[in-house]
Amino acid sequence: MIKIISFISLLVAVGMAIFFQWAISFHFKKFSIPGDINANRVMFFYRWGNMILIVVLLIYFLQL
Amino acid sequence: MIKVDGDENILLIKRRHFFVLWKKVAPLIALGTFGLAILIASPWIDYPKILTDQAIFPFAVTFILIILWNIGFHSYTNYYLDSWIITNRRTIHTELKSLFSREQSSVKHNRVQDVTVTVVGIIPTMLGYGDLTIQTAGSFRNFVFAEIPEPYKTKEYLNKLIRESRKNKQDV
Numbered sequence: 001m002i003k004i005i006s007f008i009s010l011l012v013a014v015g016m017a018i019f020f021q022w023a024i025s026f027h028f029k030k031f032s033i034p035g036d037i038n039a040n041r042v043m044f045f046y047r048w049g050n051m052i053l054i055v056v057l058l059i060y061f062l063q064l
Numbered sequence: 065m066i067k068v069d070g071d072e073n074i075l076l077i078k079r080r081h082f083f084v085l086w087k088k089v090a091p092l093i094a095l096g097t098f099g100l101a102i103l104i105a106s107p108w109i110d111y112p113k114i115l116t117d118q119a120i121f122p123f124a125v126t127f128i129l130i131i132l133w134n135i136g137f138h139s140y141t142n143y144y145l146d147s148w149i150i151t152n153r154r155t156i157h158t159e160l161k162s163l164f165s166r167e168q169s170s171v172k173h174n175r176v177q178d179v180t181v182t183v184v185g186i187i188p189t190m191l192g193y194g195d196l197t198i199q200t201a202g203s204f205r206n207f208v209f210a211e212i213p214e215p216y217k218t219k220e221y222l223n224k225l226i227r228e229s230r231k232n233k234q235d236v
Contacts, residue, residue: 006123013130020134023163024141031145031158031166033066033077042144046137053130060123 003064010061017050066158066168068151075225076150078218080211081193085143092136099125099132138163148209150222153229155198157207171207173229175200179222181215198222 025043032039068074102109103125111121142160149156156170176198183194188211196209196218212218 002118002120006120009123009127013127016134017130020138024137027141027145027160027163027166031066031160031168033074033147033149034068039144042140046133049133050130053126053133057123057126057130060119060126063119064123 006061006064010057013057014054017054021047021050066149066156068149068156069153072151072153074149074151076218076221078148078150078209078212080143080146081188081191081213083187083191083193084211085139088139088143089136092132092139096129096132099128146210148212150225152225155207155222157209169207171198171200173222173226176222176226177201179219179226181219183215196222 024046028039028043103122106121142162145158145160147158149158154170154172157168159167161167178199180197180199181194182197183189188194191213192215193211193213194215196212196215198207198209200207209215209218
């Protein structure tokens with residue numbers, strides 16, 4: 001039971017992270033100001049944060 | 065990417081005051097920090113056995129952190145991309161109302177009739193942020209720079225550009 005709930009949670013978290021990442025990068029590409037380096041830095045930080053959290057979640061899921 | 069004409073220069077970019085973002089993000093940071101703190105403190109606290117037997121507890125905390133991280137960045141995107149760009153010819157405003165709901169408008173300096181600053185409340189007065197409203201000629205609605213820092217300085221700068229723009233029009 002715990003495995004099933006955790007698996008659904010994992011899918012929700014990964015799905016949400018992928019969707020938000022796509023939507024946020026889409027808006028940054030579309031509406032950033034020409035020559036804005038900060039926008040790239042923010043996206044880099046956000047992507048890596050997302051990736052690390054997903055990997056950590058996967059590790060914990062495999063330990064269940 | 066926002067496009068400007070070839071002979072157009074970006075002079076000033078205004079966003080909402082940082083405090084406006086902080087108000088939205090602070091509860092998320094507090095919640096995330098609290099989650100991490102109870103995770104780090106878990107060896108010293110007697111949690112129910114079901115949580116400590118397996119990796120359920122860290123899994124749940126990481127799950128919540130992913131949600132908070134994404135909501136936080138959504139708020140940051142809203143803050144960062146809601147901008148007012150003042151060029152030598154016009155003011156461009158992009159507003160991200162939510163993901164997939166956005167509005168972009170611009171007004172030329174020579175169409176501006178009046179510029180008004182409104183600062184309401186103790187915190188905006190102390191931190192120095194407020195609304196700057198541009199009234200334009202014709203049926204175009206008001207153009208509001210919402211909760212921007214240094215609204216009075218921006219007003220002066222905008223007035224200077226408007227005067228220059230009118231002068232250039234008269235010269236032509």
